Amino acid sequence: MALGVFSSRVRPPSAQSVTLVLKASQSDDSWSRTIKLAREILNTLPENAVRKLFFLGNPTPFNPALLHTQQTNWRQANQHRISLITPVFESLSNNDETRILVIGSGCIFDLEDWEGAPILTRTLLVSLGNSLQCGRHLADELLNPTPQETLRHLQDPVQIVQLAGGGFMPIEWDNRAYRLALEQGKAVLRAEHSQNYALQLRFLARQPQEVRAFFTFASGRELETEIEFASEPHPLPAPVALTEEETCALRQAVHRQPFVCPQCGSQHNWHTLRCPNSIENYILEDWVYPSLRGSSENGFAVFQLTDSGASCRFHLGDVLWLGGNEVVIRHHSQAHIYRYDESSDAWLLTSQSFQLYHQIGEDEYAVLL
């Protein structure tokens, strides 16, 4: 079975965006404490961080910016609503990754209907008196916390993002905080303790929906989500056209013939990638192909050689797709070829070696930079 190539983007759940849910059907004392905490949180969080306000049992969202003027009216309108979370959860979009903060006292009757649902893992219960859970622990819950404690839990930042799944192998990605690991033949793309977890990538997989994103938060909370598919494929870097001298050199080198160095004009062996005369000639970068100047030293260059000329595309990453179910993976200054084995759902190291000017398809040649 040939693996498919897919494009995707990953956006970690925002720590700043909050949906506030209040319980209006409680004693006046509990309501006063609820509204006090809600207002302190609204005042402390950045503007627009609290996007929606709900009351338990009511699917209609209210404008949180008006809470301080409308709290009495809204309480009256909602205090006979039953303490059910389903109307609120059902009115939140499936794609809404905001944190949900529920404040109140006393049982939410239907919380157990959401046991194991991703939306409940994003929910923080704050009970100001009696637990909001009816005897079973189903979600994170703070008992009589201060506003600061609540905020600390609420802003629970992402610490680790991992992507993995059936046949998964990333082949292009735009955020260098993500590193590839092979764990018992399974590819895991992982970023830890980064300032930025946003990611666009192309990857191989059996089925795109088998690939999942796993988020670990500072509190230890974990969230598993589907990844979002990009309708537009992740753009490949634009190829750089080689000069006539570079094309001649390349044509010789791929046939393992000595070539005249476009950099210093001397003849070099076919396997020379860095010009040995560059220091003497005060050349700052020593690639024999001057077009490679400025390229990353942590990737691959893929040359395309045709009858009419040559071009080079830089591939910034640790993995290069060789076509079919094969990839080459960089380990420091070495590269090894792996093939996907369907029966074990694992990427296995092959005995094939990755060579200089490794041929990919008919007219493409890859080198490790």
Next chain:
Amino acid sequence: MQFCFDRTGFPLVDLPDLEVQVHLLPVSKVQLERFIMEPNEFDDAWYETLLRVHGRVSYRRFSENERERVFVGGILPLEAVAFAQWLGPDFRLPTVIEWRKVYKRMEQLPIEESTWHALLEACSAPAKDILEQLRNQIRPQRWLELSLLTGGLVEWVVAESATEQERYAGLGKPRRSFQPGVWNPLQDIIRPVSLEQRVSYFGFRLVETKKRRNK
């Protein structure tokens, strides 16, 4: 065997020689919650009272031992009538005669796979969850067992009676592990001490008169 669905997506059985369609299952808590989540006189205090009499278990996952708790129990007949009115003008509690007719008809109806799959496709997600779990637990051959007309709760019905106190009664044959009474629903009518006293094993299902749909 044909089905139609109430506003909560739960199935009613349409039996050809009956004037009414009848809920396939007793009314569940998830259905009742659709009703009480709308502003009305039923609030947290009322629901807490009901749940103290007959606890709640999630329709998404319930074990064989606790399956009665998926359904409404401990309800009073006038509360069941209020739910019926919310479902629609033609919904009501069944009479003793109607309930027993349904029982006898369901006794004769085997569960056919094609009907079963069509039912699951058409009903709401909670109804599907409940039906699938019930079928796995009970392994019924006939719709009677799956419908919990036997092995469920005692269900409120309208009894012909001169007094208001005897207007409502119960029919059903719960599992012994749930309620150890020995009743034959085709012979015995169960009358609670008071219509204002909650009894944990009293639930209900509703019928809808066919007139409205056939207009």
